[in-house]
Amino acid sequence: MKLKIRKGDLVEVISGNHKGERGEVQSVIRKKNKRGEYDPNRVYVVVAGVNLIKKHQRRTGNVRTQVGIIEREGPIHISNVMLVAPRANQPTRVRIQELEDGSKVRYSAKYDEFID
Secondary structure: OOOOOOOOOOOOOOOOOOOOOEEEEEEEEEEOOOOOOEEEEEEEEEEEOOOOEEEOOOOOOOOOOOOOOEEEEEEEEEEEEEEEEOOOEEHHHHEEOOOOOOOOOEEEOOOOEOOO
């Protein structure tokens, strides 16, 4: 399955507590089901500066880890974010369009522009 949102994209949160906030995708998390296949319903993104959570980290042996209360970004389900079109600077739905040479590129459905 080809994902329409990738690492480094600018996205806007469209639902939930952080609705309207924008940020860059830091990572995409794809979870597997019991058979070891990627589950299309369990795809999450980590967006910079959005959905901040506090993690209580204790010391673990002699390893140099950050200790105390750490604030970091939590994952958001991919259905709750929408890609921002580069030129229009507005959220848009994304299509996968095949070019004449056979390569596939992402395409903004609303603003009629190529994203890649």
